[in-house]
Amino acid sequence: MRSRLLFSAFLWIISEAHVILLTEMFGEIRTPNFPDSYPSESELTWNITVPDGFRVRLYFMHFDLEPSYLCEYDYAKVESEDQVLATFCGKENTDTEQAPGQQVITSPGNFLSLTFRSDFSNEERYTGFDAHYSAVDVDECADKSDEDLMCDHYCHNYIGGFYCSCRFGYLLHTDNRTCKVECSDNLFTQRSGVITSADYPNSYPKSSDCLYRIELEEGFVINLQFDDVFDVEEHPDVSCPYDYLKIKAGKREYGPYCGEKSPGRIETGSNSVQILFHSDNSGDNTGWRLSYTVTGTPCPDLRPPVNGKIEPIQSKYTFKDQAVISCNPGYHVVKDNVEMESFQIECRKDGTWSNRIPTCQTTEKNMRLS
Known part of the structure; x- marks a missing residue:
């Protein structure tokens, strides 16, 4: 067995690294000269890129690299972007080195990099590795880790991607994720009634602008009474920057309202009231409910x-x-x-x-x- 000196790293003469770009949906990767022993002083990187909506699955059919403490001599390193997923060497797992065995590595995205490196000698004629990769479809509908990619209502997976759809009565927002409601033409002409945010007491829809109008003859005055339960997304330092409720009655304006404090009773002094409720593309709040009555002159x-x-x-x-x-x-x-x-x-x-x-x-x- 050849001796190792601590300063041997400084004596390594590594040839210029080569990068191979792989864009096929599947393929085989072998060390140079496989199945014969691999050369010394080698560094070779395979960059695998598959289409969006797919991940890269990598596994080794054969693996035989020189063993060393923490794989400091020869190694195979698997990376995805700036993340090291695994570093392998040897032939079997020990306390200080890891071999792939039957392990299957799946990239978090659509890119995976495999780097092979050998130092200045290969005295025992290690044969290297034979690896295979393939593109695998991502089931985005089953992946709940990224809320920005989740559908509001229904998710439909297909090979290479997914799409969202909404329940009846909702419209898909331009972000292709959020389900909003068409609620800009709600007119109330009865002398009493109840108005709620959409889906109350469940969470109200995102990315929506709802307008509720109460219109009565001149001579009537509209009074609003909000329930004590009031839940609209707020900000601790800024007044209602996300979701808010505004009320316009004649020349008077009330609000914006948000948070958990109910507006309570509002005597508008007008026979015409507009209630505007705005929601942005985030949040999970239950909204509000009010009843209105009228009094006459x-x-x-x-x-x-x-x-x-x-x-x-x-x-x-x-x-x-x-x-x-x-x-x-x-x-x-x-x-x-x-x-x-x-x-x-x-x-x-x-x-x-x-x-x-x-x-x-x-x-x-x-x-x-x-």
């Missing part, structure tokens, strides 16, 4: 005419409320010198009644009997 209290009555009797009358004036038996409603059984008035949007209270007068029959 109040009209003055009513007093029934002498010998008459008003129905219904209310402590407060507001816009669109109606009242019917009628008279006691033996009397008729008289309005503009016209007798009638009853007369109806309505509270208008400006807070006035549609007509004055008529009078109750005795009928002509009663007048003759008297």
